Each structure stands twice: as C-alpha cells, then as structure tokens.
Amino acid sequence: DTAVSQTPKYLVTQMGNDKSIKCEQNLGHDTMYWYKQDSKKFLKIMFSYNNKELIINETVPNRFSPKSPDKAHLNLHINSLELGDSAVYFCASSQSESTDTQYFGPGTRLTVL
C-alpha cells in the first residue's frame, strides 16, 4: 500500500504545453510539499500546503500552480512548459507543518522537448 503516490512517473512533452502532476497520500497527514530536483545536489522546495492552505510559496514562476482539492491530494499544474522545467519533481507529506518526518513520493521525471 503506497503511502505517497505520484502520477505519472514519467512525463515527456513539448515546450509550450500545459501538464499536471498528481500527488496523493493515504497517511492522513495534514501537510504536503512539492520539491524540484534540478540536480543530484539539491531539492528545492516549491510549495507547502497544510490542510489545503498554502503555507510556503517559494519563488517559482507563476506558470506553476498547485491545487489541493482535499488534504490527501496536492496536484501541480504547469502552464506553458519550458525547457528549464525539465527535472524530477517530488511530492512529500508530513503529519503537520512542524513534523520533521517526511514521506516522499517516487518522483515524476518531467522532460520538456
């Protein structure tokens, strides 16, 4: 039973397209995150939601729009995809925003051509 799942796992698309990545957690956690891994070295936090409310919104282009229909889901929609958006995107969840333990999803590898 997967704790944090992401779909799709791989996404290849053309520049200029709009795409969504979905994330679901079945742990009953209150807080969910999106990270972008540009390289092996660093995962940059993009957004954090607590009980469907946005609590962290780092400096990302407004082409990226998170949506949390309920606290078990945090989807990432990206408009007008650019080459530089190619990366692995990780979703994660934690019990609360003050909890250190985070469960990561398997990642979505986005390739923009």
Place this chain on the structure above:
Amino acid sequence: DQQVKQNSPSLSVQEGRISILNCDYTNSMFDYFLWYKKYPAEGPTFLISISSIKDKNEDGRFTVFLNKSAKHLSLHIVPSQPGDSAVYFCAASFDQTGANNLFFGTGTRLTVIP
C-alpha cells in the same frame, strides 16, 4: 512499502561527540546511496554519497558506511557541531547516472547540544 527506512526519528548528541545516523533498505537492486541535510522550510541538500562497490566514503567530518549484506548504511559525523543540527534524509537509487529516481527515507532529526 517504504523501501528506504530511517527508524529513528530523532537523535541528540553532545557537541564534539560522534553522531551516527542509520538507514536500512529493502531492495537489493539499489546501487547508489546518498545522504541529504535539510533545514526548516528548505529543500534537502546533498551531503555525501556512496556507490555499492565501496563500503566507506569519507568527506571531512562526514563518513558514510555501507553494509550491503545487511542492507544498511550509516552516516557518521565526527566531531558533531551545533551547526549540524538538521534533519537528515538517506536516499537510494538504482544507479548514479541520475537516470533513475531517488527513494527517500523519512528523515532523522539530529540535535547537537552545545
């Protein structure tokens, strides 16, 4: 089905002493392992890695040990400093090319007491 596990959510160590953070994995196909350090409201930052052909990799105060037969790795920090206080995540991959995604553990909060 957590394939990478960090069973200790927290660890407290006196400044100057050794910190040992542990990580276990279940998939014997993992070939490359990494440790990340995370501060609040930031993303994890890469710290040190090890390939499965080695059993030890050292970088300054940080040493990672890999025991493939036990499917266990550990991160040693000697000597521990207050600035090391953070959450540490271990991660595993099927190779180090970057073509395969990472599988993360759930993190261990290290507190170094001055």
